[in-house]
Amino acid sequence: MGAGEFDLIERIRRRIIARDDVVLGIGDDAALLAVPPGMQLVVAMDTLNAGVHFPLDTRPADIGWKALAVNLSDLAAMGATPAWCTLSLSLPAADADWLDAFLDGFGALASLHGVALVGGDTTRGPLSISVTAHGFVATGAALRRDGARIGHDVWISGTPGDAAAALALLRHAPAPPAFAADAAAREALRARLDRPQPRVGLGRALGGIAHAAIDISDGLLADLGHVARASGVHIDVDLDALPASPHLANVARDWRLRWQATGGDDYELAITAPAAARAAIGALTDDDGTRFTRIGRVAAGAGVVARCDGERIEFDRLGYQHFAGAAPQR
C-alpha cells in the first residue's frame, strides 16, 4: 500500500503513548520536554541497518522491537529510567502496511517501559532505523564504564550466547558441523535474536549497588574490555560460571563458550560491584525472572582474561566489530 510521508507520520503519531513531561511532541519543528529537577538527562542512539544489524528476512514487528530495545539497553546500562525517544526511518518505499507492523513491535516495547515517541524523521532510502532514547538518572548516580575498581566482582545478567546461536543457525555466524535445533528451539533462539529484553528494571535497581555497567551488544569479552580500558583495570572471567539457556545444553562446550563469550546481540548487563554488594545483587530479579550470576573479578593491570577449568583460554576474536570483515546478516 502506497502512502505519502505525511500519511506515514500521521500513522506514527496515532500510535504513541502520552506523558505529562512531553510539553510538545510530534508535529512541530522540534519536541519540548521537561526534565525533572535533580535528574540528569541520559541520551543514547543506535542505528539498525538491514542486512547488517538484522537478517533481511526479519519480520517488521521484530525490527521495530529491536530498534527500540537496543537503545533502552544502553539506558539500562547507565542505570537510567527511560522516558522519551525519537525515530529516524529510512524506507525504500512508503509502505503503510510495513510501517504498521513495525509500529506493533516498537509500540509494544515502548508501552512496556512507558516511553513516548516525541519526534523523528522519515526519508526515502535503504532500510535503516535510527532511534535516540532519552532517560533520567539522579545526578551523579549513572553506572559508567570507568567505575570498575580492583577487588570488585564481575556479574552478568541472564544467559548469554543465544543470539549467536541463532545467527549460527541462520548461517550468519560460524557453527560446529552438526549443529541443528528442533523447531521449538529454533523459534526460541530466533526470538532471543529478534526480541532482546532490555534490562531496564535491573539497571534501575543497580543504583547505589553496582559501580560500573555495560550492555553486551558486541560480545561479553569485547564489552568487558571496554570496561577494563575505561577503568584502568584488569578483568578475569571464569567461563565455567557462565549460565547457559537450555537451548545450548546439547552444544559442544567449546562452541557454547565461544558463543557465550564472544557472540554479540545478547543485551544482557555486565556489571562490577564490591563484594559487600553480593547479597543485594544476588537478590535482584527482572520481571521475567532473570538474575545476575557472578562470573569474575577485577584486578590490577589491563585487559581481559577468560579462564576455563582454571586455564587461560583464547578466542580468535573477542566480539563483533564493524569494518572488521565480519559477515553481514544477509
Ligand code: ADP
Ligand atoms: P521538518 O521538515 O520540520 O523536519 P518533518 O516533516 O520532518 O518536519 O516532521 C514533522 C513532524 O513529524 C516533526 O515533529 C517530526 O519530529 C515528526 N516526525 C517525522 N518523522 C517521524 C518519525 N519517523 N517518527 C516520529 N516523528 C516523526
Ligand code: MG
Ligand atoms: Mg524532518
